[in-house]
Amino acid sequence: MRIQFCDAMVERAAANENMLFLTGDLGFMALEPLQSAMGSRFINAGVAEQNMVSVAAGLSRQGFDVWAYSIAPFCYARPFEQIRNDVTFHKLPVRLVGNGGGYGYGVMGPTHHAIEDYGVMLCLPNMSAYIPVFDEDLAPVVARAGASDLAIYLRLGRGEKPKGYAVPVYAPWRQLTQGGGQVVIAVGPLAGSYIEAIESLPQGARPNLWAVSELPLEHNPMPPELWEQIVQTGELCVAEEHVRRSGLGSEVALHLADRGVALRRFHHLYARAHHFDRYGSQSFLRRQSGLDADSLLAVLASG
Structure with a gap:
């Protein structure tokens, strides 16, 4: 970028x-x-x-x-x-x-x-x-x-759109995929790395992937369409290349709790560590943290 x-x-x-x-x-x-x-x-x-x-x-x-x-x-x-x-x-x-x-x-x-x-x-x-x-x-x-x-x-970071993907007009919140599955919120470029894998799923099971580009939520509230999808499905996954503490996952969970929204399932994918046995590319370290697209699909399939 x-x-x-x-x-x-x-x-x-x-x-x-x-x-x-x-x-x-x-x-x-x-x-x-x-x-x-x-x-x-x-x-x-x-x-x-x-x-x-x-x-x-x-x-x-x-x-x-x-x-x-x-x-x-x-x-x-x-x-x-x-x-x-x-x-x-x-x-x-x-x-x-x-x-x-x-x-x-x-x-x-x-x-x-x-x-x-x-x-x-x-x-x-x-x-x-x-x-x-x-x-x-x-x-x-x-x-x-x-x-x-x-x-x-x-x-x-590094833009990671799939080949041939038409980037939607910029907004703080954008829905990148649509389907009948649960909601996934991803922060920044990580969202682009999920599009192709999510689009490969059947429409009925395909998650609604949202990308967020501006924080905190108090300055950039979640749009009504996102709220409706979360309430309807009762399931949410937040993915971010950031540690668990003080990240978007904890902010969203508190935001929902403050408003009396109870989820059946909540998954949080996050950067697991600063130190690893071996270091490699950004993609390698994402896999080590379970932030890659395959790890996301496995979490969503586990229920």
């Missing part, structure tokens, strides 16, 4: 001379067009993410449209205190962009995995998270994030 993100930012920069972009010495072989378009407004803050976030907060306080970029764990984990104290406590609309969310940097090990990122960030006040599903989502997501008066965490 970095290329599509760069394209969207180049377009935004051309229309907004007040925009500044900070990078923690990352983005090479991807963000050069943005650097060329922005000139001195593109700032390499160096390998100093805490300082970068504090500088971003100060620039935002002066009225600039500020975006700060790094790979995901260096974007939210290393400068967490600065995000908390300098950005969110002062209600500043700094846009933090983390590349390689989830197990995106798989072979580089747990220091480079971001599997608790949006849960950590959404514990802070005045914060929203955007987790695009498809490459095509980046232009509308950048526009929506840029128009928000909240601090933003934008988690970039």
